[in-house]
Amino acid sequence: MERPAPVAVPLGQAEVFQALQRLHMTVFSQSVSPCGKFLAAGNNYGQIAIFSLSAALSSEAKEESKKPVVTFQAHDGPVYSMVSTDRHLLSAGDGEVKAWLWAEILKKGCKEMWRRQPPYRTSLEVPEINALLLVPKENSLILAGGDCQLHTMDLETGTFTRALRGHTDYIHCLALRERSPEVLSGGEDGAVRLWDLRTAKEAQTIEVYKHEECSRPHNGRWIGCLATDSDWMVCGGGPALTLWHLRSSTPTTIFPIRAPQKHVTFYQDLILSAGQGHCINHWQLSGELKAQVPGSSPGLLSLSLNQQPAAPECKVLTAAGNSCRVDVFTNLGYRAFSLSF
């Protein structure tokens, strides 16, 4: 593949530094606005950039439409996860969760609406928050991360109601099982635990690495990604990407991919997964690889499907990871273009 000719601009100290920062940027999290027209992306320097999807997808999009509409410093540390409620954008990174108003976020100098820190046990090092999950029925937010607990925060009052303990190492990811309601959490200790929110107790534990079919000891035992579809669950990371039947806690399908996966989601009748390696993998439930769509980053950390009903023209899949770019897939089959920080 031909490399594009490098730009011959006289580079002063500031330009070199900026270029180096962009080269070493990692986008950890994304979130779509409630109106569906904007995408927020958070990176490892603690910045959040808001991109206008409607402008970038419109027919007279220029190079500037692929740049953020506004970028601001949200946290001191990396922004590991973000979710959107119908009015707020919640971002979490180094130990705190902050809320931003979507209506105000496009103005310069936006300040957070509130910030909360869950009660941590250790005070030596502030643990990070790796995953945020909204439970709409209870109007609460679940945070999980470095201190191995799941904290529940009530969104109206802002108080921390429950702390679910059980993991022995830090938690990577969360998923919500709508019907029960139950929360699944996957962690560094290699176990996927189901928590019943009403009784606040651990309902089920699946230790993935103990199952021979899916364990891969040379990668480790950590569970990096989780997705659930009421009766079914797919998880991956160190062990192979596997589809589980929750009631019987048995692995039904193992997806044949060697690279550890960092994000997985159910979409219509497919399972989309991404991780090390620059492709998004499309799997059928039977375990066959339907397609591998290449992106522009050497490794992907987050996938986001814009399914907001208010903006059907912005229905796209966006992928971000080990680069400063967010790939936009209008049709799941190929990469349309990339937004960039």
Place this chain on the structure above:
Amino acid sequence: MSSESSKKRKPKVIRSDGAPAEGKRNRSDTEQAIEIEERRIQSCVHFMTLKKLNRLAHIRLKKGRDQTHEAKQKVDAYHLQLQNLLYEVMHLQKEITKCLEFKSKHEEIDLVSLEEFYKEAPPDISKAEVTMGDPHQQTLARLDWELEQRKRLAEKYRECLSNKEKILKEIEVKKEYLSSLQPRLNSIMQASLPVQEYLFMPFDQAHKQYETARHLPPPLYVLFVQATAYGQACDKTLSVAIEGSVDEAKALFKPPDDSQDDESDSDAEEEQTTKRRRPTLGVQLDDKRKEMLKRHPLSVMVDLKCKDESVLHLTFYYLMNLNILTVKAKVTTATELITPISAGDLLSPDSVLSCLYPGDHGKKTPNPANQYQFDKVGILTLRDYVLDLGHPYLWVQKLGGLHFPKEQPQHTVIADHSLSASHMETTMKLLKTRVQSRLALHKQFASLEHGIVPVTSDCQYLFPAKVVSRLVKWVTVAHEDYMELHFTKDIVEAGLAGDTNLYYMALIERGTAKLQAAVVLNPGYSSIPPIFQLCLNWKGEKTNSNDDNIRAMESEVNVCYKELCGPRPGHQLLTNQLQRLCVLLDVYLETESHDDSVEGPKEFPQEKMCLRLFRGPSRMKPFKYNHPQGFFSHR
């Protein structure tokens, strides 16, 4: 009248008398004659009364007329009087208005204000008691005071004028005296030359230099003046000298001699005839090129002494036809340097001053008009002649006061002092920093080639006490080879790997693990940091595209370089970055999670103190070293 009437009547009567007189003129005639007589007498009486009445009427008329005449005369007299009076009244009114409007000159004078007047005027003029009440007197008094003051001031003025005359005369006298001193001083100066030399005060030398400077072309002159001024005012370590032949410089401007004797004429003709055979086209072109690239015979030499006794010698030349300045540089050190292999390019005259300012590589002529000149003689670019002529850096043009605008070629660019002055200080400082950083690198390279990373004592706090990974190799790499490496694609695409940079390869080893680091060294080191790209060979090949932790290690040295700069002026950056890479490799290898399926102990037992081994969705290792506690944590 009455006689007339009677005469008139008489003929009548006669006639009438005549007619009846002959007939019966008896009693009827006599009676009738008596009646007629009576009647005649009556009519005469009537006539007389009539006349009387007429006369009376006339007299009455006359009287009446006289009376009216008199009255009329009286009325006329009164009328005249009235008019006289009216005229007088009008006249008086006019006079009054005139008087009222009269502006006496005294109102045009600005008098001092009342308070001041009462304060300043002596009492015999101000007469306060009288003037306070009477405004007329007051004004008179004020005018008096004004007059007094004016008289006094006029006196003063005359005095001052006379003083001035006196002083002017004195000045004239003194000037004459001074002008008579000049020849005497000259003789004293001549006599003092040996004394100057004996006492090491080269005033005369400086004077001679200024004399030579008059023959310099304008840009070199500007450079000379500004550099000398800067050297005297701010920087004692800078010294300026002029080299070259003054006679040749003078010869350039001498008009060709018109008066030629026959001898020289015939000589010239002879020479011409022998040269009838025209030189070949190529030689002609060559001559034209040489002519175009000709240098002015005089050049300015500037020496910058740095703290460690090393000297940067800069020689500035002026290319006359191209109107640009070039510079040749040389670095001499106090002690003879043994050049390590990898440091070959660091101090070479060709590249030591490259990119002093970003993008100023000195391989292209800065004067856009030169392109047209080059086309005429077939020179493609100045790059081929740069080694011989010196580099035409942009900062050199600015020091000579030549300002070339980027886009449009100008017909004449004149040398400007203000441009040179503003750049002098920055450029001199940059030059010194450049020489010192290159010399520092020189020393560091010598040590690196032997496998030792020279960390100074004031930077030791950045690293833990025990570092096991070792630097094994340090070599230079060609630009093309760097571009061909598979793990440097990102840097090349970002445009950070130009051909003005220097490239090196370092190899760090520990046990079976080998870490290759490709280094891009920008000429603007150390304000622009070196950029590292890593490739680890241990249980497979790991680069930033397939291992997040390698990417994090690169970020630690590339993005977080400011903590590694060390004390000013930051020449320790490269060695600190290399040492940090060794520490990072240690951490990486020791914190690698043990693979349960493989038998045997871990190759690298964990010796570093870490709070947590993995953090975040990408499972980062703890690469940040905390001083003085000595443990590793995550950023």
